[in-house]
Amino acid sequence: MHQPARNQQSIYAPRPCRLLSVTELTPNEKLFRLQLCDKTELQHQPGQFVQISIPGLTEAPISVASSPTRKGYFELGIRKAGQLTSALHRLQAGAQIGIRGPFGRPFQLDALDGKALLLIAGGCGLAPLRSLIQYCQDRSDEFASVQIFYGARSPEDLMFQQDLSDWQSSHNFSCRYTVDNKPATSCFDGETGLITNLMNDIQVEAENCCAVIVGPPPMYHPVIASLRQLGLNKPKQIMLSLERQMRCGVGKCGHCSIEHLTCCCDGPIFWLEEVEHLRGAL
Amino acid sequence: MLKQLSRSDLEQLLEAVAKNYALQVPQLLADGTRQLGPYDNAELSLSGQPLQRKPTSYFFPQTELLLTLDAAGNVQQPPPAEKPLALFGMDRTDLAALTFLDQFFMAPPADDIYLHRRLNALLIGLTGDAGPDSSFLPLADDGCDIELIAINQKWLALGHSEAGKSLLRKFNDGDDKQLVTLRKASRDQPSDLLQQASQLLHDDLVPDAFWEEIADRCILCSGCNLACPTCSCFCLQDRQTPNGTERSRVWDSCQLDAFMREASGHNPLGTEALRTRRRIHHKLVADVERWGELGCVACGRCDRACPTGIGMFAVAEEMVERFGLRS
Ligand SMILES: Cc1cc2nc3c(=O)[nH]c(=O)nc-3n(C[C@H](O)[C@H](O)[C@H](O)COP(=O)(O)OP(=O)(O)OC[C@H]3O[C@@H](n4cnc5c(N)ncnc54)[C@H](O)[C@@H]3O)c2cc1C
Ligand code: SF4
Ligand code: SF4
Numbered sequence: 001m002h003q004p005a006r007n008q009q010s011i012y013a014p015r016p017c018r019l020l021s022v023t024e025l026t027p028n029e030k031l032f033r034l035q036l037c038d039k040t041e042l043q044h045q046p047g048q049f050v051q052i053s054i055p056g057l058t059e060a061p062i063s064v065a066s067s068p069t070r071k072g073y074f075e076l077g078i079r080k081a082g083q084l085t086s087a088l089h090r091l092q093a094g095a096q097i098g099i100r101g102p103f104g105r106p107f108q109l110d111a112l113d114g115k116a117l118l119l120i121a122g123g124c125g126l127a128p129l130r131s132l133i134q135y136c137q138d139r140s141d142e143f144a145s146v147q148i149f150y151g152a153r154s155p156e157d158l159m160f161q162q163d164l165s166d167w168q169s170s171h172n173f174s175c176r177y178t179v180d181n182k183p184a185t186s187c188f189d190g191e192t193g194l195i196t197n198l199m200n201d202i203q204v205e206a207e208n209c210c211a212v213i214v215g216p217p218p219m220y221h222p223v224i225a226s227l228r229q230l231g232l233n234k235p236k237q238i239m240l241s242l243e244r245q246m247r248c249g250v251g252k253c254g255h256c257s258i259e260h261l262t263c264c265c266d267g268p269i270f271w272l273e274e275v276e277h278l279r280g281a282l
Numbered sequence: 283m284l285k286q287l288s289r290s291d292l293e294q295l296l297e298a299v300a301k302n303y304a305l306q307v308p309q310l311l312a313d314g315t316r317q318l319g320p321y322d323n324a325e326l327s328l329s330g331q332p333l334q335r336k337p338t339s340y341f342f343p344q345t346e347l348l349l350t351l352d353a354a355g356n357v358q359q360p361p362p363a364e365k366p367l368a369l370f371g372m373d374r375t376d377l378a379a380l381t382f383l384d385q386f387f388m389a390p391p392a393d394d395i396y397l398h399r400r401l402n403a404l405l406i407g408l409t410g411d412a413g414p415d416s417s418f419l420p421l422a423d424d425g426c427d428i429e430l431i432a433i434n435q436k437w438l439a440l441g442h443s444e445a446g447k448s449l450l451r452k453f454n455d456g457d458d459k460q461l462v463t464l465r466k467a468s469r470d471q472p473s474d475l476l477q478q479a480s481q482l483l484h485d486d487l488v489p490d491a492f493w494e495e496i497a498d499r500c501i502l503c504s505g506c507n508l509a510c511p512t513c514s515c516f517c518l519q520d521r522q523t524p525n526g527t528e529r530s531r532v533w534d535s536c537q538l539d540a541f542m543r544e545a546s547g548h549n550p551l552g553t554e555a556l557r558t559r560r561r562i563h564h565k566l567v568a569d570v571e572r573w574g575e576l577g578c579v580a581c582g583r584c585d586r587a588c589p590t591g592i593g594m595f596a597v598a599e600e601m602v603e604r605f606g607l608r609s
Pocket of ligand 2: 506509510511512513565577578579580581582583584585593594595
């Protein structure tokens, strides 16, 4: 058994981070901009996540919502879902929190090179996808085109509204979004209906297309069916991000297992064909 | 290296080990069951029922401090143990379970908390005529530093590691011929029930209705998981103390509803049938896929622990009987 260096940090030890700013995205979601206290870069890749540590409340996995091409900080888009995320929502700029990571298998950028991308997000899934979208913005000549599709429950649940309009006007980009329901009183004049409606009438050259899906579990099957219809039938054409409960982020705690895989290390980003035959994966 | 030890040699060996290690030895409890406990003055129980509590819990205890966080976010690691552990009395299945856990926790990134307990620990296996009423327990032949094989009130001692060999050096040589016979007897042992059950599950020949039936019998006590020496799932727990926040890990059980439930309410293991299937499938199929071997070492603890008779062997037997190929 080989000996680890005694002074090496434990894999369970969080690193201190400073909260640079907090922005409200929706009534339930906030964007947190952070910097490691030692001022180094997080050195993540799009699609990876960190474990946020708050003393007394343990940890929660949160995807990095900004691209590593944007230096000096990293961002997390967090929904208030329970104890730890609510405590985070009460914090203000200047506060210190702990993180571990980055962890997990990122979006497979090599496979996206030169491709026409369909980037599809539902709900809170836009936060992880934003790291890839920003990356594509900053390296736009590496991709043939980038089409973004985003669905939220209602107009007030639309996250990153400023980004959505920026993306609509970015070189090589298109961006469409829809809400499931629009209250009668809403002045929202965008599209309504399920995200799959946005995908019915698009033109793609399926051969050169790669799709990335990040969303809540009920979204996967219908979106995958739409992509199949568009002709994305080959391996390595559909990539998706799966969410599971995670306690450790390093493949030990067992909570995120999907048959023989762990979502935290073998994922959270998978090729569809790696998981579609596994029970309960999708 | 093969040696032969008399009772007093055995006592000398343990005495030497206890100088440098926190030695735990098998002991008989008042109710007739056996447990590992500290060596000091303990009366040795050198044969009998399998150890009730899984010995792997010395390396992966039920609750374990990972670190302490102070108000400024500084991290303090728990101090290392004064002496490394030495465990005496594990049988072949217990040693196989520890080898399995070693592989699991050492897979990159290595779990330093496990490693610090496991590293430099000494294992002395106990096989041969060491079962109930001195019945024969198959040899382990690996997975420990020293293996003591009970035979006719004496012990053949096999040194597997350098540390083991050097502890044994001063004792008399043993008879290799005896070892050959014992090894042959050990080969005759294993049953292929678990392999058959594994194959059935792998080939998807077990209908969902079966899992519903088995799950209906489960009282969700989680005993099967907590008793199992290869179960490794845990959750984290924070506790505020005057020194700061102590973050520990605590065993968890995949038989409980909260195991995979997410804040959104989504639960990939949302029914008892799914969780029961997972308990068996994980060890018999998923572990084979991941680690190349069954995650069940056939120790029998879950069958003894389960109050309603649906431990691993009971389920495997029922599965093979109902869905296996009849010859
Ligand atoms: C890889 C990954 C990336 C994620 N990225 C984001 C993100 O960018 N933005 C965002 O808002 N949310 C994200 N989540 C979900 C987020 O982790 C949960 O909402 C959060 O853990 C809830 O914690 P809580 O303490 O507030 O809730 P509680 O219900 O009080 O949860 C208690 C504990 O349960 C576990 N847990 C509960 N729900 C989840 C869950 N859905 N996923 C994982 N662990 C859970 C955590 O260990 C948590 O500490 C992500 C989850 C995963 C697995
Ligand atoms: S028999 Fe039961 S307790 Fe023992 S290793 Fe197999 S599953 Fe675990
Ligand atoms: S020990 Fe038996 S009753 Fe208890 S949780 Fe396990 S299978 Fe269910």
